[in-house]
Amino acid sequence: MRCRLRRCAARRRAAPPAARGHGPAGAVDRRGRGVLRRRRHVLPAPRCADGGLRSQPRRGGAQRAQGQPTGAAHRAPAGGRLVNAHRQPLLQVLRAAHVRLGLAAVIAAGIVLTLLSLLTLRTYVEQNLQLVARSIAYTVEPATVFDDRAAATETLALIAAQENLLSAQVARRDGSPLARYQRDGKATHDAALTHLGTLLFPLRAAAPVVHQGTNFAEVTVQGNGDVYLLYLLKVVAAVAGCMAVIGWWVSRLSRRIESEIVEPLNSLASLTRTARTERSLGLRAPPARVHEIHNLGEDFNALLAEIQAREAELVAKHDDLKVANESLSYLAYHDSLTGLPNRASFLQHAARAVITGRGQGSNAAMLYIDSDSFKSINDSLGHAAGDDVLIETARRIRALLRESDVVARLGGDEFAVLLAPIRGAEDATRIAEEIATALRAPVTSSRFGAIDTSASIGVAVFPRHGHTAQALLVAADAAMYRAKTSQPGSYCVFDSELDTESDAHLA
Structure with missing residues (x-):
């Protein structure tokens, strides 16, 4: 502002007296300097050659029309370089x-x-x-x-x-x-x-x-x-890594001419959407002319292949786990040698039979079977011969029973049979006689020839001899012990008076 005032004062001094406000008589305009001091913010309007005032355009309009920023008229040379510095090349804009x-x-x-x-x-x-x-x-x-x-x-x-x-x-x-x-x-x-x-x-x-x-x-x-959560964090880290790799490739692809980039990228994007929405993991990106886009397609194909392999691996692991669970469940309730249910499974079946019999008023029976010469067979011929005897014993017992009956190996040379339902004790004794007769026949082994064997059987009937599965098992065991001591290879029905000594022995 002060510079403009000093230039204005210099022009007034250089002007003729008439132009500086002196009248024809040379009288001095007494207002000039005082008004200038009081209105230092008011600039004198430029004058034409004939002494008249020249109109001054508003600042900014013409400059904007010429592409110059407002307020930069007195810095025109520097302003041109500044405008060029703000404009970016087309390649940089596209990139x-x-x-x-x-x-x-x-x-x-x-x-x-x-x-x-x-x-x-x-x-x-x-x-x-x-x-x-x-x-x-x-x-x-x-x-x-x-x-x-x-x-x-x-x-x-x-x-x-x-x-x-x-x-x-x-x-x-x-x-x-x-x-x-x-x-x-x-x-x-x-x-x-x-x-x-x-x-x-x-x-x-x-x-x-x-x-x-x-x-x-x-x-x-x-x-x-x-x-x-840790697995999810790994997935997020992998996704972030993939994002970083893909972002780097995108920056490299931006250096290519747009006509050479748009079509391959559109093809890859379409493939991505198809694989994501339709789960078509078997799709693969075709080769591209541009090296970077080709590498990006290969990485994408590798990612799809990895996802496809991971899904196949998860399915295979799920199937293996299912098979393992089924195998463990089977082994938990079955004997590995004979394939019969074990003690735990037998007691479950017996408990259900007792509950059913108690609710329907029906009868059931439990047979306790123990080999008479199993120990001598093991000692004389070995455990392999004992295994053959156990397997044949299980097969013979199973062949004499109904589909609804249950035969189990309790352990060692001990077997148990659950007959449910039955009409009475005579059904249980008939089955016990048939089993005892069948087990008295020699066992033919391909390795050891004919092996003489027999088994003693104890019979307990529900609800006469016990009201629970465990009570029936104890009663049948006591009756079996009496049959073994009195006449091996036969059967006995539980008698509370005769089997008192056996109960004490078992206790």
């Missing part, structure tokens, strides 16, 4: 646009993959916990039915530790706990991870313990979110 578009697409794909991974993992966690709860319910069913707290706690702790559960509980129908499990030794970071895992995954599942159509208890499990 920046490609980079922004690529980053947006990569981030969107990463979010979609992360969400899909989270949803898939949530589904897997929910199904796995439900399967574990059902497995526990199936395993603790006998202990729940007999209200065996120790067996239920032991079974629950074993399965919960194997499945890495945080807690598990078996509650009776009235809500009182039968067995509990709680993992010990949680660290601070474990607690934080567990809390975060609880927010992301459904970590609770429940399954009823059903026996004969009746709900005896309910199993509640709480999973460990640490494992699933």
Whole structure:
């Protein structure tokens, strides 16, 4: 402002006296200097050659029309360089646009993959916990039915530790706990991870313990979110790594001419959408002329192949786990040598038969079978001969029974037979006689020839000789002991008076 005032004063001094405000008589305009001092912010309007005022355009309009920024008229040479510095080359603009578009697409794909991974993992966690709860319910069913707290706690702790559960509980129908499990030794970071895992995954599942159509208890499990959360973090890290790699390739592809880039990228994007929406993991990106786009397509193909292999691996592991669970379930309730049910399975069948007989008023019988010469066969011919005798004994007994009857190997050379239902004790004695006769025939072995053997049988009838499966088994065992001591190879029906000595011996 002061510079403009000084230039104005200099022009007034250089002007003729008339122009400086002197009249014809040379009188001085006394207002000039005083007005100038009082109105230093008012600039004098430029004058034309004839002394008239020249109109001055408004600042900014003409300058904007000429492409100059407002207020830069007195810096025209520098202003030209400044305008050129703000304008970017077309290649740089296209590259920046490609980079922004690529980053947006990569981030969107990463979010979609992360969400899909989270949803898939949530589904897997929910199904796995439900399967574990059902497995526990199936395993603790006998202990729940007999209200065996120790067996239920032991079974629950074993399965919960194997499945890495945080807690598990078996509650009776009235809500009182039968067995509990709680993992010990949680660290601070474990607690934080567990809390975060609880927010992301459904970590609770429940399954009823059903026996004969009746709900005896309910199993509640709480999973460990640490494992699933760590797996999710690995997936997020892998997605972030893929996003970084894809972003770098996009920046390289932006250096190409757009006509050479758009079509391959559109083809790859279409393939990505098809693979993601239709789960067509067998699709592959075709070769491209541009080296970078070709590498990007190969990486994408490798990623699809890895995902496809991972899914196939997960399916194979699931099938193997299912087969292993079925095998373990079979081994838990069957004898490996003869293929017959074991003691635990036999007692379950017997308990169900007792409950059915008590409700319907029907009879049942239990036969306790013990070999008379098994020890001598093992000592003289060896355990291989004993195995042949056991296998043939199981086959002969099974051949004489109905489909509804149950024969089991209790252990060693001891077998048990459950006959349910029967009309009376005469049915049980008839079957016992047939089994004793069949077992008196020599066993023909391809390695040891004919092996002489026999078995003693004890008979107990429900409900006359016992009201529970365990009581019937004890009574049949006592009757078998009397048959073995009196006449090996025969059978005896339980008699409370005659088998008192046998009961004392068994106790």
